[in-house]
Amino acid sequence: MAGEPGRSSHRPGSPVSGAPLLDRSELATDVLPAAERLLGCTLEADTEEGPVAVRLVEVEAYRGADDPASHCYRGKTPRNAVMFGPAGHLYVYFVYGMHFCANVTCLVDGVAGAVLLRAGEVLSDPALARARRPTARKDADLASGPARMASLLGLTREDDGVDVTDPASRVRLYAEPALASSSIRTGPRVGVAAARELPWRYWVDGSPAVSRYRPGKVRERRPST
Template sequence: MTHSVEPLPRSFFERHAPLVARDLIGTHLVAPSGVRAEVVEVEAYDQKDPAAHTYGGPTPRNEVMFGPAAHLYTYFVYGMHWCANIVTGQPGEGEAVLLRAARLLEGEGAVRVRRGTSVAERDLLRGPARLAAGLGLGRTAGGADLLAPDAPLRVVVGAAAPGATAVEVGPRVGVRLAADVPWRFVAAGSRWVSDYRRHPRAAPRAT
């Protein structure tokens, strides 16, 4: 099967994070190591969102999220994992989409060098830390332009046009604030998405 290699244009990402997130489902992530994976789960965040890193305004850590769209924002969590986001919207708006899970299509050998030979196929890119590790997206990828010739990641059209894949929408995983905002988008019926876990200190759901 012939796959697209042309990256999606910057205009695709210059929209509000939830709109971009919805349309990212079914697109393909392509890394220079020969890895290609289909996006099956993402989450959106913006500056008005108390769960977002940009909620308090620009800082040296999050400044890339206030810049042009189609750049990578990577961050370190739990003292051991990296996660990768794609900046969206217009400069100054402080928003991004977290890449949460993908279905590996090509390049399993390269992914297993980073993730290990004993990891189940389903778990190679299932969860944001696993996905970032499998694609090699860590500190040095932060701030990278997805449209640059030497980009560590490209986002290209998948088997269907962006927005054509059936999507399920629900609350985001593990956030304490704004826990019920429905900004998690997953490929409908996919076995490759991560498990939903509500933060134990999130406010009770409204009844």
């Protein structure tokens, strides 16, 4: 809405590189390639104090009926409905009665899948980021972990369903160049009891913002078909 605080109706591109918004079609795919594609992209949110932007450096993939660790494993509910599509929307949930966590939906409309946003490197005004996360001991901790990232960007259940591919949205996702396979590492997901051995957590090798648990392997390039 025109004149709404902290919101603009026109966003020409990424606040850092000028990259365009990520096209929804790049997310309308399986959660694993979608997770890789999200690494390195810029996520920006408008807040009352000004825009906050992060470079995504750690994500975690979740499917639906074939993934017992997924919120959609037992079917569609009012809470998880956004995970069933279409791609390119935020799925935000409340956990442990304390924190919000945010995901970006994937796959085609009607098929459940999303990628949890686990960590990011701050690209916008560091003073504003530190003011929003005053308990962070160092800048690398400002968005290190899904709850910290959601807090920094001001994400709550009110943002559930927001279209991050829409330039008028409060939260927007920009399509930075895809990362080289050699810079991506994989490992088991964090904080899940089921299917925890699956290497569906992806992170940027060497980023100081990646959360503490880091065992994994260098991702092997898939053979072309």
